Amino acid sequence: MHESSGRLFRKQSIAQRPRSNPTTRPAKLRVLVVEDEIFVAWHLEATLRELNCTVCGMVPDGQSAVDKARKLHADLILMDINLQGEIDGIEAVRRIQETQPAPVIFITAYSDPTTLSRIRKIAPGAPVLAKPVSLNVLRAAVSSVMTPSA
Secondary structure, X not given: OHHHHHHHHHHHHHHHOOOOOOOOOOOOEEEEEEOOOHXXXXXXXXXXXXXXXXXXXXXXXXXXXXXXXXXXXXXXXXXXXXXXXXXXXXXXXXXXXXXXXXXXXXXXXXXXXXXXXXXXXXOOOOOEEEOOOOHHHHHHHHHHHHOOOO
16 A cells, blocks of 8 residues: 555656646757768757757768668758768759758858859759858858748
8 A cells, every 4th residue: 555655646746747838849950960071060060059959960971961861851951062972962962852852051161153053953042151160150041941931
């Protein structure tokens, strides 16, 4: 009987705890980071955490990006352009968009007209940020792609 009342007491105390309302707490944005320079990837991960985002995956090449994007269903993709492997970031985004459209932000050290033209054909309106990316610049870009247009 004592055991039973102990269990009852625990159930009551759990039931009496204030519950958070999941509808009032926004879910963290899940971000896939595609970057082949490890220190840049770590910087992006830290910056995303400051923005209250969750990095759901980090990959160094285009094909891994395509594979991870299909598995993870990220809310947002941060994509470097020059990557290890056979396909670059622009081609990776093209392949990802075929099966699962997701907002993308390109982060690159290369912003020549040919590269920008390729980006505009594959992902019109996607922000293109120059490395290194600051917190405020990334915050503005994330906000621009994740805020529904009116």
